[in-house]
Amino acid sequence: MINADTRLYVLFGYPVRxxxxxxxxxxxxxxxxxxxxxxxxxxxxxxxxxxxxxxVALGIEGANLTIPHxxxxxxxxxKLSPEARLIGAVNTIVCRNKKLIGYxxxxxxxxxxxxxxxxxxxxxxxxxxxxAGGAARAIAVExxxxxxxxxxxTDLVYRRAQNLALKVRxxxxxxxxxxxxxRKKEMTRNILDSDLLINATPIGMNKSDPLLVDEESxxxxxxxxxxxxxxxxxxLLKCARVRKLKALNGLGMLLYQGAIxxxxxxxxxAPVEVMRKALLKQINLKK
Ligand code: NAP
Numbered sequence: 001m002i003n004a005d006t007r008l009y010v011l012f013g014y015p016v017r018x019x020x021x022x023x024x025x026x027x028x029x030x031x032x033x034x035x036x037x038x039x040x041x042x043x044x045x046x047x048x049x050x051x052x053x054x055x056v057a058l059g060i061e062g063a064n065l066t067i068p069h070x071x072x073x074x075x076x077x078x079k080l081s082p083e084a085r086l087i088g089a090v091n092t093i094v095c096r097n098k099k100l101i102g103y104x105x106x107x108x109x110x111x112x113x114x115x116x117x118x119x120x121x122x123x124x125x126x127x128x129x130x131x132a133g134g135a136a137r138a139i140a141v142e143x144x145x146x147x148x149x150x151x152x153x154t155d156l157v158y159r160r161a162q163n164l165a166l167k168v169r170x171x172x173x174x175x176x177x178x179x180x181x182x183r184k185k186e187m188t189r190n191i192l193d194s195d196l197l198i199n200a201t202p203i204g205m206n207k208s209d210p211l212l213v214d215e216e217s218x219x220x221x222x223x224x225x226x227x228x229x230x231x232x233x234x235x236l237l238k239c240a241r242v243r244k245l246k247a248l249n250g251l252g253m254l255l256y257q258g259a260i261x262x263x264x265x266x267x268x269x270a271p272v273e274v275m276r277k278a279l280l281k282q283i284n285l286k287k
Contacts, residue, residue, distance in 0.1 A: 001035075007037075010039055012041055012051050012063060019066065052100065055093065056100065061095055064261060077100050083104045091103070117248055126148075127151050128194040133160070136198075198227070199227060205234075207231075223246045223248075224240035251276070
């Protein structure tokens with residue numbers, strides 16, 4: 001029952017209508033009997049500072065940020081986790097003693113899903129990442145932190161991939177970081193030498209989207225992880241499945257980044273299977 005003791009958690013995004021996070025968190029609060037609610041707010045980019053100050057003013061316990069606020073919010077934080085600082089983006093805020101502490105749980109959520117859903121540890125692995133945008137940044141940092149041997153990156157904007165490579169190299173000298181052009185031959189060479197292929201581009205969301213990699217590069221033993229979860233099976237994942245490879249969509253990343261936020265906010269272990277079920281139901285409804 002909502003009353004004066006109810007704790008409030010919020011999501012700021014623009015737009016925010018597509019989000020699955022409220023379903024996932026509200027079901028989790030209910031499952032472990034917390035008097036808390038999670039509400040999404042559509043916040044215009046230029047209003048993010050006001051909205052963040054509102055967290056403190058209203059006594060909101062915590063927040064998630066999504067596109068386009070993750071980078072802009074940095075300057076409003078009183079404290080940043082080392083990951084958020086390195087990635088240059090915040091997706092989770094904890095408000096404690098009227099101070100905003102910024103975290104980034106995207107990369108850790110991805111790695112948790114990789115370990116739990118794909119049973120793959122990044123330690124000592126060669127990894128190829130398509131895309132060097134926001135999600136790729138979080139993932140590359142976490143994979144390097146977890147001891148990946150080599151990460152190869154590619155992006156439509158070569159410079160973007162170069163900048164990310166530089167950042168990861170500087171922070172994690174044990175990890176070799178390469179930049180690949182988008183030429184299929186070069187990508188294939190890199191993928192054939194990889195244990196894990198990650199699609200961190202939006203290519204695959206539409207039925208008409210092309211396959212970004214050569215099918216022949218999908219070799220036995222390769223694990224394919226597409227960050228897209230709607231549709232549940234992209235063209236890339238279908239090709240991987242047909243070739244009998246382990247193929248995962250982005251639902252696990254969404255789930256575990258949420259579970260890590262939940263723990264940061266409440267101090268309680270998130271009921272992940274309840275959350276997963278709620279997410280799957282919501283995605284099926286939106287089909
Ligand atoms: P983003 O910041 O826009 O990054 C995507 C990057 O991919 C951009 O640099 C983009 O370049 C590049 N790109 C586009 N087409 C490409 C191509 N054909 N080849 C190589 N690079 C290409 O987006 P994001 O926030 O990182 O999200 C990426 C994807 O991950 C989206 O589909 C998003 O929905 C998904 N995602 C999933 C989760 C999850 O929890 N499962 C979390 C975050 C994101 P341009 O900007 O020049 O187009």
